[in-house]
Structure formats: C-alpha cells, structure tokens
Amino acid sequence: MPRMAHTIEIAKSGRATCRSCRKPVAKGELRFGEETVNQFAEDGATSFRWHHITCAAGTMPNELKGALAAYEGEVPEREALDRAIEEAIAKLPPPFPHADKAPTGRARCQGCGEAIAKGAVRVAVARDIDRGMTVTKGAGYLHPACAAAYVEEQGGTHEELTAGLRANTRDLSEAELDALFAEV
Numbered sequence: 001m002p003r004m005a006h007t008i009e010i011a012k013s014g015r016a017t018c019r020s021c022r023k024p025v026a027k028g029e030l031r032f033g034e035e036t037v038n039q040f041a042e043d044g045a046t047s048f049r050w051h052h053i054t055c056a057a058g059t060m061p062n063e064l065k066g067a068l069a070a071y072e073g074e075v076p077e078r079e080a081l082d083r084a085i086e087e088a089i090a091k092l093p094p095p096f097p098h099a100d101k102a103p104t105g106r107a108r109c110q111g112c113g114e115a116i117a118k119g120a121v122r123v124a125v126a127r128d129i130d131r132g133m134t135v136t137k138g139a140g141y142l143h144p145a146c147a148a149a150y151v152e153e154q155g156g157t158h159e160e161l162t163a164g165l166r167a168n169t170r171d172l173s174e175a176e177l178d179a180l181f182a183e184v
C-alpha cells in the first residue's frame, strides 16, 4: 500500500462530518484529512475522511502528528494538542516487534510450536493471518530463543529484531530486558 498523505487544512465549508465523533466540522475550523484509497476505484484514487483536529489527536495520533509536522499554518492550542497526541500514542499497542509478558499460557510459539508459559517474556512480531478470502495482519508470538531464527526465515535480520525490540518494548524491567537480549 502506498504511503498515505494525510493533511491539515482550514475547512472550506461546514458540510463535512467528523469521522471520529460524527458531528459536523464547522467552516473555518482546522480539520485533519485522513487520506484513504477508494476501494472501488481501479486507479487507486484516494479521498479524504475529515476529523476535528482534537478528535484525531485521540483516534489517529500518529497520523495527526505526521500531518502536523508538515503543516505550516497556525495551530490553535498547539501545546494541549501535542500533549493529547502523546497521551494517545502512549496508550496504543506498541509496534512490532516488541516483547511483553504472556498474559495467558494459550499462545503457541511460531518457531518451535510449544506453548509459551503464562508470565514468560515473549517476543511479538507482525504475522500474516490467512482468513481464507483475505489475509490480515496480526501478532505472532515467540520464545525469545526462537525469535531470531523465525525472523530470519521471514526475510528479516537479527539486527532489525534487536533494534525493534529495544525501540518498542515497554513495561519490562532492566533485568527482564537483560535476560531477553541474552536469549535473542
């Protein structure tokens, strides 16, 4: 999928409805445009779904942050907006790969096929899940010791795995991180 070019602009009319809260976006108000590919267009044409800036801070914080970085106009209450964005990003699930502790003992390791014990540190990677008609992205879990071989089999590298784990892992203690990197 091509990288979407989200945008921010001053609403030219009051006709758009915010896709986050379903209320109208007033004319003259700053609005966030979420660029989406028209599913039924063969040429990959795109259009915008509009959001109030403050709504987008909560529902699409990463996308809004990117658009704000490129926007050169005035943004009212910018500090409060940036704070709302950072708070919303902190609540999002971390990107893959990351490590966390298994909340149950039900997941099986994508590498060795054995169960991952409840409470054990595990590595989570993006995985294509085949649902028959469609393939969706989901999480695949691995024992730390099984992770590198699996990622390399999928075309990744050991360096990408460890760099990703360092950047994306939250909520593990220093000791748990040390144990993780000793095994990965």
Ligand SMILES: [Zn+2]
Residues within 6 Å of the ligand: 018, 019, 020, 021, 022, 023, 051, 052, 055
């Ligand atoms: Zn809204």
Ligand SMILES: [Zn+2]
Residues within 6 Å of the ligand: 109, 110, 111, 112, 113, 114, 142, 143, 146
């Ligand atoms: Zn394993």
